Amino acid sequence: MTLSADDLTEGLSRVLARVGMEAPAELERLTGGATMESWRFSSGGEAFVLRRAPSLEFMADRPFGHDTEAAVIRAAKAAGVTAPEVIAELQPEDGIGSGFVMRALPGTADPKVILQFDEADALLREAAQDLARIHSLTRDDVPAAVPVMDYRAAIADLRAQFEEAGGDRPIIALGLKWMEDNCPEACEPVLNHGDYRLGNLLTEEGHLTGVLDWELAHFGDRHEDLAFGCMAVWRFARYDRPALGLGSLEDYFAAYEAESGCTVDPARFRYWLIHRTVWWALGCLKMAQIWRSGEDRMLERVVISRRTSEQELDLLMLLEEDAPSVEKLRHVYPPSSLECLGGEADMGEIAEAVSEWLATIKGQLSGHDRFQLAVARNALGMIQREREYFPLGTDQETAQAVLSGVLSLYEPGQLQSLREQALQKAMADVPKYPALAMALKKWSPKEEDLG
Structure with missing residues (x-):
């Protein structure tokens, strides 16, 4: 309401x-x-x-x-x-x-501020210790309504969401098929926070002061919680720090193990890193449907839906580890934007003009209205860049072939094609996404290749 x-x-x-x-x-x-x-x-x-x-x-x-x-x-x-x-x-x-x-608790949850702290290693240890304490809670400690995750049922639910959204995103299909083929055996469930990451951690002067947003709490594999905050999207500007954007996985795991008394399994960690990347990709897609239904017409919904391209890029970089070496060596050439033709303004130029005008009233707004203005300008930027790059990404025939096992990363040229699609979509939707720069560096031909 x-x-x-x-x-x-x-x-x-x-x-x-x-x-x-x-x-x-x-x-x-x-x-x-x-x-x-x-x-x-x-x-x-x-x-x-x-x-x-x-x-x-x-x-x-x-x-x-x-x-x-x-x-x-x-x-x-x-x-x-x-x-x-x-x-x-x-x-x-x-x-x-x-x-x-x-x-209210003291501190900030703003990742931009948190990632400027000098003592990131201390904050990482505190976050790992807090997560271990969350995982110490039993089913007797919380209401019976807190669900217990069934791994296979969770995959089936994600696949149903994928089909409902059109079933036409090959990279997401690739992730779903990989999950079905690599789902680990169930282990003793612990209480998962479900959204343990920068943005939900309050900090002050480099120390943890609060853990927020418990709406996704459930019982499941501890590695799911450990992996979620390490997704590239939640590391924000610090792509180089794989543990919560704060430090190394080795330090994160060591602090967690010391507090919990449990050993982290790298294979289970990777599974859940991929699982939750697929989960958030579909979560982003669903935002558009929520907006279309009228359930919540917040501008942020439609903009978040376009962040699906971030997750597709991250997912492909995770999955390509399993591709044949010869396929990983195939380079891609980054798409270049189209030059503007003469004549009347096109939709990209109109979007740019509106964005420039919105910037002039920024000083007149505050609080949530100022935030929404920034979201609106992001949305207009997407319209502008979509015209420039003609982003791809939807291909139902390929997606369904991947889900059925007919196509995989072993198919010659398939990884190269998906890389091209991921780059094109991300460059239109989220050109400042840190993982995009890494993908461009990794996938583009080197000077010696061109010479």
């Missing part, structure tokens, strides 16, 4: 009164958050955060409700995790939907 700030303030006053707190003041929506809304406010001179679903309908297909999420956070905090303190859950009579109120 879409509510005004006044409606939220009124409903939030009812929530706070129920736990003996003063009415909220200085209510402000925080930036970011691909699924849930976050609102910061003060009460009695202290800072709090309201975490809320954009609509009640949005919660219908979630694995559990906010009451369960709040209970998981409370259990984690009791186990020594740097989790926030939950103050109160929203009730239907409050009239402001589904969610809960937490005490």
Whole structure:
């Protein structure tokens, strides 16, 4: 449900009164958050955060409700995790939907700021230790509604999502087929945070101060949690630091093993790195459907849907390790943009003009509106570059052949073709994505090859 700030303030006053707190003041929506809304406010001179679903309908297909999420956070905090303190859950009579109120924690979750800290190795150790404490929680510690992952069922669900989205992305199909062929045997499940990465870790002066966003908590393989934050997309500008963008995998694993008493299995880690990359690729695709349905018309939804190209690029770089050497040696030539023709302005130039105008009003906006302006300019940039590069990426015939096992990376020229498609799509959608520069360097011919 879409509510005004006044409606939220009124409903939030009812929530706070129920736990003996003063009415909220200085209510402000925080930036970011691909699924849930976050609102910061003060009460009695202290800072709090309201975490809320954009609509009640949005919660219908979630694995559990906010009451369960709040209970998981409370259990984690009791186990020594740097989790926030939950103050109160929203009730239907409050009239402001589904969610809960937490005490605000110090620090920032902004990866750009965090990655500038000098003591990244200390933060990496603290993150590994906190993750180990999360994994120490048992099914008796949290509500029964927290699900246990069935690996094969999870793959089947992802494949169903793929087919529903058109079944026409060969690189994602390649990932799904690899998962089906390489799914590990189930192990003793531990509580997974489900979204443990930069962006959900609060830090201050180089130290961990909070772990946020527990909506994807479930029981499963500990390697899934370890791998998720190490995906290239969550390393942000530090592609060179494979562990959370903060350091080496060796240091990350050593700190985790020391705290948990468990040994990290590199093969299981790689499986879950690929699994979660496919998972997020399909999650990005789904954002467009959420927007089309009218369930949530937030601009960010359609822009995130185009980040599928990031995951396809990352996925191909992970999967090509298994390709024959002769195929990996085939180079690709980066696509070049088309020169603008004369005459009337085309759609790319119109998008560029609108983007330039939006930049002139940036100073008039603040908070979430300023964030949305940046998202809008990103969207316009995608339109502009799509015209320049004619991005590919959808090919149902090839995708289905991969899923059926007819095509693989052993097919001569297949890896080269997928590399070309991945580069073309990423250059149109996310030209500043750090992994793109690495792929261009890795896949393009060297000077000695050209000479």
